[in-house]
Amino acid sequence: MKPNTIAIVGAAETTRLGVIPELSTLGLNVDCAMNALEDAGLKPKDIDGIATAGEHPWNVAASLGITPKWVDGTSVGGCSYFLHVRHAAAAIAAGYCDTVLVTHGESGRSQVAPPRYGANPANFLGQFEMPYGIAAPVTQFTVPVLRFLKDTGTTQEDLARVAVVQREWAAMNPRATLKAPITIDDVMNSPMIAYPFRKLMCCLVTDGGGALILTRADRGKDFPTKPVYIMGSGEAVENPTISMMADFTSSASFRVSGKAAFESAGIRHADVDHLMIYDAFAHVPLYGLEDLGFCKRGEAKDFLRERRSAPGGELPMNTNGGGLSYMHSGMYGMYALQESVRQMRGTAAAQVADAKISVCHGVGNMFSAAGTFVFTNEL
Amino acid sequence: MTILRTVLPQPTPETQHYWDGCAQSELRLQRCRACAQAYFPPRPVCPSCAARDIEIFAASGRATLHSYIINQRPRPDMGKDPHSIAVVLLEEGPKMMTNIIDCPQTPEALILDMPVEVVFIRQNDAITLPFFRPAQG
Numbered sequence: 001m002k003p004n005t006i007a008i009v010g011a012a013e014t015t016r017l018g019v020i021p022e023l024s025t026l027g028l029n030v031d032c033a034m035n036a037l038e039d040a041g042l043k044p045k046d047i048d049g050i051a052t053a054g055e056h057p058w059n060v061a062a063s064l065g066i067t068p069k070w071v072d073g074t075s076v077g078g079c080s081y082f083l084h085v086r087h088a089a090a091a092i093a094a095g096y097c098d099t100v101l102v103t104h105g106e107s108g109r110s111q112v113a114p115p116r117y118g119a120n121p122a123n124f125l126g127q128f129e130m131p132y133g134i135a136a137p138v139t140q141f142t143v144p145v146l147r148f149l150k151d152t153g154t155t156q157e158d159l160a161r162v163a164v165v166q167r168e169w170a171a172m173n174p175r176a177t178l179k180a181p182i183t184i185d186d187v188m189n190s191p192m193i194a195y196p197f198r199k200l201m202c203c204l205v206t207d208g209g210g211a212l213i214l215t216r217a218d219r220g221k222d223f224p225t226k227p228v229y230i231m232g233s234g235e236a237v238e239n240p241t242i243s244m245m246a247d248f249t250s251s252a253s254f255r256v257s258g259k260a261a262f263e264s265a266g267i268r269h270a271d272v273d274h275l276m277i278y279d280a281f282a283h284v285p286l287y288g289l290e291d292l293g294f295c296k297r298g299e300a301k302d303f304l305r306e307r308r309s310a311p312g313g314e315l316p317m318n319t320n321g322g323g324l325s326y327m328h329s330g331m332y333g334m335y336a337l338q339e340s341v342r343q344m345r346g347t348a349a350a351q352v353a354d355a356k357i358s359v360c361h362g363v364g365n366m367f368s369a370a371g372t373f374v375f376t377n378e379l
Numbered sequence: 380m381t382i383l384r385t386v387l388p389q390p391t392p393e394t395q396h397y398w399d400g401c402a403q404s405e406l407r408l409q410r411c412r413a414c415a416q417a418y419f420p421p422r423p424v425c426p427s428c429a430a431r432d433i434e435i436f437a438a439s440g441r442a443t444l445h446s447y448i449i450n451q452r453p454r455p456d457m458g459k460d461p462h463s464i465a466v467v468l469l470e471e472g473p474k475m476m477t478n479i480i481d482c483p484q485t486p487e488a489l490i491l492d493m494p495v496e497v498v499f500i501r502q503n504d505a506i507t508l509p510f511f512r513p514a515q516g
């Protein structure tokens with residue numbers, strides 16, 4: 001697709017983030033959808049395409065009284081919304097629809113009417129991993145990290161530093177769940193969850209949602225907010241289970257998705273002003289920095305040590321505080337996208353001055369899936 | 380050593396040979412006759428070259444500890460004590476998830492790249508699971 005032909009013209013999160021027991025999973029989807037429609041100055045009848053994951057697209061459509069002529073329920077974990085936006089952009093370019101609403105709502109903490117995912121003892125996971133005690137993502141996503149640490153000379157304190165720096169960003173964000181400053185010692189002294197991962201290296205578990213509205217870029221000026229253009233994008237899947245990840249120190253899905261995004265945008269890494277890398281756990285941004293090409297192999301730790309992604313650094317990363325400090329409902333990808341849109345609109349809590357290009361990278365299902373965007377606010 | 384799991388695999392036609400092998404204390408891998416690549420878990424087509432001419436062979440059972448975590452909050456059916464969830468690198472090349480048994484479940488005892496060997500533990504008439512322990516020979 002040609003760069004900058006599709007724009008995000010509506011973006012909003014749920015009215016509140018954190019603990020929201022008064023809304024179901026579907027209710028969270030509807031709340032953020034209504035907020036995004038208001039942000040764009042649109043009514044549900046203006047939407048002719050719907051995409052969501054976790055909740056079923058027809059439930060969201062019916063709740064808004066829409067009969068969409070394009071739908072996407074791609075479900076590849078926390079980056080599903082990246083793929084929805086990318087597929088929606090292609091669908092709009094193909095003329096299948098004009099105005100697409102992508103929603104995410106997840107009752108991660110309160111568990112009000114959550115989706116139910118049944119274990120399947122016959123699939124790769126069920127046959128070759130479940131018998132060994134894997135459960136929540138903290139027992140799967142984390143498994144490759146000791147290999148990464150040893151092969152790249154990265155330390156557990158470097159993992160802790162990711163959490164510390166992101167808390168610095170969160171401190172500037174009134175909507176962040178955790179804002180109090182922390183030190184590397186604080187992280188290293190927090191309870192062990194799954195060695196070597198300690199509590200403060202793991203994401204939050206909260207309730208919330210977010211929605212985006214996309215349309216053709218030539219309509220971008222018809223909306224009340226500054227349009228955010230899709231300059232480039234990528235997606236990929238690799239391993240169905242964590243043990244099937246080909247290289248425990250590098251994600252093939254990250255590399256494929258990132259390369260496609262940079263090539264389709266026609267930019268170099270030095271052009272990037274702002275970066276989001278989905279941080280379900282503290283190691284993921286380190287993999288992302290290397291696999292997307294911002295750092296050479298083994299040098300992501302130095303990037304953090306030199307504070308190049310921290311406030312005041314050359315490449316502000318995870319400026320909302322990330323999944324570690326801002327919020328994490330389970331499928332966090334939507335919040336990374338929301339922060340990139342805010343940065344491109346110039347409305348972020350920790351706004352990067354004069355930011356013109358934002359790269360946003362999502363991960364799904366323990367390195368299984370990836371989605372990457374290059375956004376810009378300039379044509 | 381008796382380790383009984385309640386969450387057990389359900390073999391499929393494509394994986395039955397592997398579980399039959401485990402029941403006979405044999406770690407059966409697949410190898411592509413076209414490109415000689417050994418691979419796991421079982422799939423009917425070679426993931427390297429897409430050939431369908433696949434043979435089954437018994438692996439040595441020797442491996443190294445490739446990566447792991449120590450889960451401090453075991454799943455309810457896994458007991459109360461912290462335990463390893465590990466991935467070993469088999470001598471023949473493929474990786475495999477397992478638990479490292481017969482050794483303390485501590486970072487001091489679980490050294491990356493240490494040699495480990497397979498040990499089969501029968502779960503029921505249909506399923507025997509492979510585990511790994513520090514190499515003894």
Ligand SMILES: [Zn+2]
Pocket residue numbers: 411412413414415416425426427428429430
């Ligand atoms: Zn082959």
